[in-house]
Amino acid sequence: MRRQGLFFLVPLVLGIQACRSCRCFPNEPCWPSLQQWSEFNTTLGGKLIGTVPIGSVCHTQGGCAAYDAASCADLISDWAFPVTHYETSSSPMASWFANFSCDPFLAPNAPCNIGSVQWFAVNVSTAEDVQKTIRFTRDHNIRLVIRNTGHDYLGKSTAPGAVALWTHYLKDTHYLEYTSAHYNGPALRLGAGIQGFDAMAAAHAQNKVVVTGNCASVGIAGGYTQGGGHGQLASRFGLAADQALEWEVVTADGQLLTASPTENADLYWALSGGGGGTYAVVLSVTVKAHPEMTTTSATLAFGVTGVTTQFWEVVQTFVVDILPLLDAGAVAIWAVVGSTFSLTPISLPGGRHDQLQKGLASTLALLERYNISYTYDIQEFPTFWASYEAMNPHSNITEAQIGGRLMPRSTVESDPTTLIATLRSIAEEGVVVSGVSLNVSRSAVPWNAVNPAWRDAAISFVLGTTYNYTSRMVDLQCQSLMTDSLIPRLAALSPGGGAYLNEADWKQPDWQWVFYGVHYPMLELVKQKYDPDHVFYARTAVGSEWWVQEEDGRLCPAL
Ligand SMILES: Cc1cc2nc3c(=O)[nH]c(=O)nc-3n(C[C@H](O)[C@H](O)[C@H](O)COP(=O)(O)OP(=O)(O)OC[C@H]3O[C@@H](n4cnc5c(N)ncnc54)[C@H](O)[C@@H]3O)c2cc1C
Ligand SMILES: *[C@@H]1O[C@H](CO)[C@@H](O)[C@H](O)[C@H]1NC(C)=O
Ligand SMILES: *[C@@H]1O[C@H](CO)[C@@H](O)[C@H](O)[C@H]1NC(C)=O
Ligand SMILES: *[C@@H]1O[C@H](CO)[C@@H](O)[C@H](O)[C@H]1NC(C)=O
Ligand SMILES: *[C@@H]1O[C@H](CO)[C@@H](O)[C@H](O)[C@H]1NC(C)=O
Ligand SMILES: *[C@@H]1O[C@H](CO)[C@@H](O)[C@H](O)[C@H]1NC(C)=O
Ligand SMILES: *[C@@H]1O[C@H](CO)[C@@H](O)[C@H](O)[C@H]1NC(C)=O
Ligand SMILES: *[C@@H]1O[C@H](CO)[C@@H](O)[C@H](O)[C@H]1NC(C)=O
Numbered sequence: 001m002r003r004q005g006l007f008f009l010v011p012l013v014l015g016i017q018a019c020r021s022c023r024c025f026p027n028e029p030c031w032p033s034l035q036q037w038s039e040f041n042t043t044l045g046g047k048l049i050g051t052v053p054i055g056s057v058c059h060t061q062g063g064c065a066a067y068d069a070a071s072c073a074d075l076i077s078d079w080a081f082p083v084t085h086y087e088t089s090s091s092p093m094a095s096w097f098a099n100f101s102c103d104p105f106l107a108p109n110a111p112c113n114i115g116s117v118q119w120f121a122v123n124v125s126t127a128e129d130v131q132k133t134i135r136f137t138r139d140h141n142i143r144l145v146i147r148n149t150g151h152d153y154l155g156k157s158t159a160p161g162a163v164a165l166w167t168h169y170l171k172d173t174h175y176l177e178y179t180s181a182h183y184n185g186p187a188l189r190l191g192a193g194i195q196g197f198d199a200m201a202a203a204h205a206q207n208k209v210v211v212t213g214n215c216a217s218v219g220i221a222g223g224y225t226q227g228g229g230h231g232q233l234a235s236r237f238g239l240a241a242d243q244a245l246e247w248e249v250v251t252a253d254g255q256l257l258t259a260s261p262t263e264n265a266d267l268y269w270a271l272s273g274g275g276g277g278t279y280a281v282v283l284s285v286t287v288k289a290h291p292e293m294t295t296t297s298a299t300l301a302f303g304v305t306g307v308t309t310q311f312w313e314v315v316q317t318f319v320v321d322i323l324p325l326l327d328a329g330a331v332a333i334w335a336v337v338g339s340t341f342s343l344t345p346i347s348l349p350g351g352r353h354d355q356l357q358k359g360l361a362s363t364l365a366l367l368e369r370y371n372i373s374y375t376y377d378i379q380e381f382p383t384f385w386a387s388y389e390a391m392n393p394h395s396n397i398t399e400a401q402i403g404g405r406l407m408p409r410s411t412v413e414s415d416p417t418t419l420i421a422t423l424r425s426i427a428e429e430g431v432v433v434s435g436v437s438l439n440v441s442r443s444a445v446p447w448n449a450v451n452p453a454w455r456d457a458a459i460s461f462v463l464g465t466t467y468n469y470t471s472r473m474v475d476l477q478c479q480s481l482m483t484d485s486l487i488p489r490l491a492a493l494s495p496g497g498g499a500y501l502n503e504a505d506w507k508q509p510d511w512q513w514v515f516y517g518v519h520y521p522m523l524e525l526v527k528q529k530y531d532p533d534h535v536f537y538a539r540t541a542v543g544s545e546w547w548v549q550e551e552d553g554r555l556c557p558a559l
Pocket of ligand 5: 371373
């Protein structure tokens with residue numbers, strides 16, 4: 001009787017599974033044969049890359065193992081450098097998303113398999129490569145992901161069982177005088193693989209600047225500009241998304257389109273701030289270029305041992321008293337680790353030595369009064385380029401589990417004491433507190449999908465707990481601490497507020513509101529219009545709630 005019941009259930013269960021139509025996963029019958037992959041590779045002129053995890057040289061077991069002690073030692077010593085990852089088609093800088101498979105920090109006999117990174121990548125050089133890849137993955141119901149540099153903190157450029165469109169080699173730049181009803185002036189068209197340092201160099205050659213990230217290797221046209229994008233010019237000229245004049249894209253149905261305020265305007269609006277990897281594959285973005293200018297920057301570091309009350313008083317003075325500098329165009333990148341503070345740097349594009357010095361005077365005076373020793377360096381440079389070269393430290397990958405929150409200017413002004421007490425409580429738990437202080441609404445805010453919470457913000461906070469390369473459980477506990485305790489403390493000071501979708505907790509509850517604000521419903525409509533079959537999926541991207549990534553990595557429709 002029991003048995004019969006079970007047999008009766010089998011077709012029903014299968015029926016439900018067929019309707020659910022998960023993406024086809026490696027080793028399933030639907031997965032293309034070697035022959036089919038090989039034919040696909042031929043149509044691409046050999047641009048199909050089969051993933052070999054970079055940690056393979058550190059392992060003796062598993063399908064991808066290729067142990068070599070010297071190469072493994074090199075990999076480990078270079079691990080913290082972004083280049084180790086962005087020159088590959090599969091390694092995410094946020095290691096969590098490799099799911100400890102082929103982890104170089106595990107013992108050599110821990111198995112090395114592809115694990116949760118993409119199985120294949122297409123080394124894109126033309127629009128046709130993108131069109132062919134979309135067609136192939138659609139035909140075979142295979143998950144598609146877009147990978148540029150692999151900087152993404154939320155794992156949006158990494159996908160189990162997927163084919164990646166790897167845009168790294170789309171390196172064209174073109175300087176032009178742009179004319180339109182909305183903007184007339186210098187501009188740069190940047191291929192999708194262009195990184196901050198490439199864009200800065202291309203602008204520098206014309207004695208111009210463009211908005212780029214603090215970490216020079218972040219890509220421009222991918223997650224950064226599509227997700228908002230801050231940097232040291234953001235108070236002066238607005239966010240990266242505010243610089244976008246037009247996008248050249250391939251849509252989910254394979255069309256090559258231009259999106260600008262006058263052509264496919266809804267797509268332009270969504271791409272400019274509404275999140276990467278969601279609406280279309282970007283081939284290039286054209287951004288505003290601005291004239292070079294005198295720039296003054298300063299770095300500051302201090303720390304105390306023992307009682308930290310005075311330390312936090314200085315931090316409070318700094319955070320509050322630089323507000324007028326932000327309104328004058330400054331951006332400050334700062335962090336508190338335990339009871340040490342570092343400012344790396346504050347920069348005032350277009351500003352002189354006296355102006356920046358005056359704005360920092362109260363902080364320096366308090367350090368003197370409390371006899372806290374500090375190191376301070378302030379310099380005026382003829383150009384922003386020179387300032388960035390001299391004062392901006394080279395960024396490593398962020399070896400941390402992170403969460404983020406945008407802090408409204410009103411909170412910083414009206415209740416700095418509670419804000420600082422909250423930061424102190426967080427830092428005292430051994431959590432890194434980093435802040436980017438800025439004002440991205442000094443001038444007219446353009447029409448785009450940037451989360452409106454940015455326009456009220458004075459500080460973009462990122463909190464980090466040390467990433468543990470050997471214990472999945474420790475990292476999960478840290479992420480829960482972030483989700484359930486740390487970020488809620490900042491959220492309590494910014495009720496109804498938001499977070500920067502690129503620098504946030506991948507488990508952020510209510511992310512639709514927190515990351516996109518009032519724009520979410522409109523962004524959903526754009527998603528439905530340009531990608532009705534959800535060819536593009538990324539964690540916390542608009543429309544991603546339609547899907548669930550199962551524990552084994554399979555992407556299935558949400559019930
Ligand atoms: C060390 C470090 C420093 C950082 N510093 C800054 C900073 O100063 N300012 C700042 O604003 N952010 C910063 N970030 C965050 C950064 O903006 C995001 O990680 C961003 O997603 C990176 O974009 P990417 O294209 O380089 O990365 P990827 O990880 O390759 O891609 C990110 C997202 O964009 C999508 N995408 C990529 N290319 C395309 C394309 N051609 N078309 C459509 N979608 C695409 C991907 O699918 C994915 O969803 C930093 C991150 C790190 C790790
Ligand atoms: C695709 O073809 C190129 C050139 O023949 C080859 O080097 C590469 O390994 C092939 N890719 C796969 C996944 O087989
Ligand atoms: C970056 O990582 C390297 C190698 O691990 C390390 O030596 C260096 O101090 C790090 N730099 C910063 C700015 O953290
Ligand atoms: C990707 O293609 C570029 C040319 O566009 C080539 O220089 C590069 O070597 C290729 N990389 C890999 C890993 O195939
Ligand atoms: C200031 O600190 C130094 C050591 O850091 C100490 O030698 C000096 O006496 C202190 N001065 C005052 C006024 O407390
Ligand atoms: C930004 O600066 C402008 C102009 O000085 C000011 O009106 C505005 O209130 C500031 N906004 C924020 C969020 O700091
Ligand atoms: C990672 O976590 C494990 C398990 O708790 C612990 O033994 C190890 O010391 C941690 N590693 C680091 C670098 O903290
Ligand atoms: C991630 O690792 C866990 C634990 O080893 C495993 O159960 C799961 O299947 C893995 N997921 C992916 C996508 O590889």
